[in-house]
Amino acid sequence: DAGVIQSPRHEVTEMGQEVTLRCKPISGHDYLFWYRQTMMRGLELLIYFNNNVPIDDSGMPEDRFSAKMPNASFSTLKIQPSEPRDSAVYFCASSRPGTGGEKLFFGSGTQLSVL
Amino acid sequence: KQEVTQIPAALSVPEGENLVLNCSFTDSAIYNLQWFRQDPGKGLTSLLLIQSSQREQTSGRLNASLDKSSGRSTLYIAASQPGDSATYLCAVGDNAGNMLTFGGGTRLMVKP
Numbered sequence: 305d306a307g308v309i310q311s312p313r314h315e316v317t318e319m320g321q322e323v324t325l326r327c328k329p330i331s332g333h334d335y336l337f338w339y340r341q342t343m344m345r346g347l348e349l350l351i352y353f354n355n356n357v358p359i360d361d362s363g364m365p366e367d368r369f370s371a372k373m374p375n376a377s378f379s380t381l382k383i384q385p386s387e388p389r390d391s392a393v394y395f396c397a398s399s400r401p402g403t404g405g406e407k408l409f410f411g412s413g414t415q416l417s418v419l
Numbered sequence: 420k421q422e423v424t425q426i427p428a429a430l431s432v433p434e435g436e437n438l439v440l441n442c443s444f445t446d447s448a449i450y451n452l453q454w455f456r457q458d459p460g461k462g463l464t465s466l467l468l469i470q471s472s473q474r475e476q477t478s479g480r481l482n483a484s485l486d487k488s489s490g491r492s493t494l495y496i497a498a499s500q501p502g503d504s505a506t507y508l509c510a511v512g513d514n515a516g517n518m519l520t521f522g523g524g525t526r527l528m529v530k531p
Contacts, residue, residue: 308462335517347463347508347521360518395462399517408453408510408519410462 308411310396316417322384325414327396328377337408338371338381339395347395353379386418421446423511425522432499433530440494440525442509447487451512453519454483454494456505463508467494499529 309328317323329336337352351361356373364371368387373379383390393413399406422445432438442452451470455463467476467483469492475484482495492509506526510519 337517346523347510349519352517354517397463407465407468408455408463409465410455412462 308396308398308409310394310411310414312414313412314415314417316419317386318419319387320385321418322382323386323390323416323418325381325394325396325416327379327381327411329379329396329398330400330409331377333398333400333409334376335399335401335406336373336379337397337399338379339397339410341393341395341413342391350381383416386416388418391416391418421449421511421513421520423509423520423522425507425509425525427525428523429526429528431528431530434499434501436499436529437495437497438499438527440496440507440509440527442492442494442522444490444492444511444520446511446513447490449487449511449513450515452483452485452492453510453512454481454492455508455510457508457524458505466507496527499527501529501531504528 311326334355338350339347341347350363351371353373371381393415395413397408397410399408424443426441453468454466457463469476469485480497485492506524508524510521512519
């Protein structure tokens with residue numbers, strides 16, 4: 305398996321623009337997570353899905369952030385409008401079904417810079 | 420709210436040394452604990468997963484222990500190698516293990 309695939313690897317945009325980050329989880333994994341990593345705050349869970357359904361979005365910072373999972377093989381994280389403080393590395397991760405708390409597999413991340 | 424702390428924040432050791440990385444958490448009602456490795460510019464790789472009912476897990480030169488009552492976990496790396504240089508993060512799982520709270524990481528450098 306190719307692992308969790310994220311695109312783009314790098315995104316540079318101007319304040320106010322819409323940004324869409326994409327993720328393809330590992331086939332057969334039914335949990336999908338979006339994390340954000342910054343030097344100041346470390347790794348933070350933004351939202352996670354189970355079987356394409358959002359389960360907990362309490363980590364989503366503002367209404368400017370939205371996430372969707374239209375099918376088992378694709379998810380997006382959208383920021384509209386983007387702001388400089390959104391600059392961070394955004395990671396997508398997935399895990400297989402189980403009794404709970406399975407190992408998490410991370411993508412390589414999207415480095416977002418908002419100017 | 421769960422808080423996870425890792426000490427030290429950075430560590431530099433000569434090759435061949437055995438070393439211990441520490442992780443502490445404030446709420447002992449955890450579901451599991453994972454240790455991850457992160458290389459610069461890369462995602463995280465899960466190294467070891469310890470369920471709350473377990474005391475330790477081993478993989479090769481790595482051994483992770485868990486003491487829930489004291490809110491601590493350690494990652495032991497035997498015979499360190501330059502290839503072990505990376506940032507190591509621990510993450511505590513609540514809510515059936517799906518809500519992970521990460522520590523700030525320990526940046527390890529193993530010098531040849």
